[in-house]
Amino acid sequence: MKKFGLTLLTAFVGGAMALGGYRLVENKYASNMSFEDKQKVYLASNHMSPATTLSSAGQTDFTEAAAAVTPAVVYIRTTYSSQPDNGQQSQLQQMFGDMFGQRVRPQMAPEMASGSGVIISPDGYIVTNNHVVDKAEKIEVVTNDHQDFKAKVIGTDPSTDLALIKIEGHDLPIVKLGNSDNVRVGEWVLAVGNPFKLTSTVTAGIVSAKGRNIGIIGSEDNQDENQNPFGRTQYQGQPKLNKAIESFIQTDAAINPGNSGGALVNTNGELIGINSAIASHTGSYEGYGFAIPINLAKKVLDDIEKYGAVKRGYVGISFKELDQDAAQQLHIDRTVGLYVDQVIPGGGAAQAGLEKGDIITKVEGNKVYESSDLQERVGRLEPGDKIHLTVLRGNDEKNFTVTLKPEAPVAKVAVSKSAEELFNKFGASFIPVSSTQKAKFHINAGVVVTQVRDGGLFDYTEVPVGSVITEINRQPIANIDDIDHALNNLKNGLLTISGYYPDGSKLRSTIQVQ
Incomplete structure (x- = not known):
């Protein structure tokens, strides 16, 4: 009996030491693990085995997938500071407010918005869309069990419209990362999010297409275009962000305002995409939803968590x-x-x-x-x-x-007082064109737009970074002084900018600046 008790005690102590050692190793190396690896450790330590991969066509009962995913899809509230202007609107607001359909009126209280997010790590990391949290002063997260958290932004990637935020928590429910490469057109999927502030809503549909490039990331709002309920529009022209990466999964699962940043999952409850946009004439669901594939998101999120930004390679x-x-x-x-x-x-x-x-x-x-x-x-x-x-x-x-090579850095040039003043006027910075750019655009001279400030003149005219300006009001532009001279010699307050967009198409924009 004593021998049996000693053996039992030895086994217990050995198991405790093994578990303690495991936890020590887990904590030591967790910071170097990808989110997918962290999930594997979490699932293994909680005795949760991944679901057996099945064809969605053979499984039309979505109850298990919905039950597994819903607890880890959160409601995100964002607050944007807006001070009363007492009638003291900026000159640009007065000039362009009505033209671009903006609400130009005193704001006496912070503006609010909402969206969705997906918990991907038990210690509180959440993936959502960049446009859900972009420029937010305050971010609140409400979990499925009605717990409120304050969230902080770890990093964002406008090129893919992804963001990583974090709340303070532990042992939080997660959605298992799937493999979007295995997604097949025609298979059943579920969209989980918070449309119209209706929290924890699940809709079902199929995958309609893969690899969709709809030109929506970085595009500007146009009143005549198909409105997107996430504050974006279908692209019809030159996008501001010319490095957008789009390869959306298209689905007919119902997606509406508030679903942005939510989960697109297969019938095994695995995360295969982050809902991001719809194509619609009305601003509500018309059968065409788009999600960022999770295999693209994995790299972006891991980079943000490790480096605070995305490290990208370029083919050239x-x-x-x-x-x-x-x-x-x-x-x-x-x-x-x-x-x-x-x-x-x-x-x-x-x-x-x-x-x-x-x-x-x-x-x-x-x-x-x-x-x-x-x-x-x-x-x-x-x-x-x-x-x-x-x-x-x-x-x-x-x-x-x-x-793949890292992106070539923008040439650094000394900023003169004239350039600073010009940035304040135009809301943009410039450098002379290089010999390579002269050859590309078949020009002898010009300046390249290297920075565009939100709310500035170039922001309103949709002249993106990388554009080449060759003329202003038919006056040749070869350097910064030429721009300054043209700006100070406007006729009737009209400013006509000519040149080329980054893709080589011709640029011509006329605006009233008086």
Whole structure:
């Protein structure tokens, strides 16, 4: 009996030591683990085995998936400070307020907005959309069991419209990260969020399409466009943010205002996307919802948690997505793929041997149909990572391995008093064009827009960073002094800006500044 008791005691002590050691190792290395690895540890330590992967077509009972996901989808309230102006509106507000459909009136109380988020870590990390928390002065999170938390922003990524926020908590429910590469068109999915402030709402639908690039990230509001209930519009023109990465999962699961930042999950309750946008003429659900694929989000969120920002690698090319019209314009007979129209000197593509006129037909062995097929894959990688491209050069198919490079830094120039004054007037900064840009745009002189301030003149005119200005009111622009001179010699208060957008299309904008 004594021997049995001693054996039992030894087993108990050994188990306790093993558990204690496990917890010590877990805590020691947790800071270096990705969110997916943290989830695996959490699920293993809580004796939760991942669900067996099933075809959604064979499982139409959504009760288990809804029950698993709903506790980890949160309601987000944001507050934006707005001071009473006592009639002292800024000149730009007075000039452009009505023109751009803004509500120009005294605000006596903070403005409020709301959205959704998904808990992805038991210690309180939450993924949501950048546009849900952007510029918010205060962020509150209400969990499914009605607990209130104050949240802080860990980091945001406007290029993918993702944000990582955090609340102070432990052993919080999570939604298991899935694999969006395995998502199939036609499979059942659930959208979970808080539409119209109706918390913990679950809707069902199917995956309608994958890899959608709808040009919505970074686009500006236009009254004539299809309104998006998340404060954004369908894109019809040049986006402000020219580095947007879009490869949306399209679904017909009902998504409405307040769903933004919520979960798109498969019938196993695995997170496959973050709901972000809809296409609608009315501002409400019309059958077309879009979610950011979770495999793209994983890299973004892990980078934000580790570095506070996203580390991206770049192929070093500009390209055109081929279709019938593009093929005719380029005088080629290929209507599918990506036509390389510029190879950046010193970039990864140039070093690998890609050339202007090559047509990218495959990325990592997968056929390329749209720009998102390349952009999403590159968006998951970092500088130094390699990507395999197959291109058509003439009648020959060639394979290249491209080592991604970090983005080339913007040249630093001394800021004169004149440049500072110009920034205050225009809400933008400029540097002279480089020899490479002169060749790209076929110009002899001009200035490049390097910064655009929110609410400034260039912000209202939708002139994005990277644009080249060659003329103002038909006066040639070669340097900053030329801009200053043109601004101080307006006729009838009209300002006409001419040049090129970053993609090479012509820019021409006329505004009244008096």
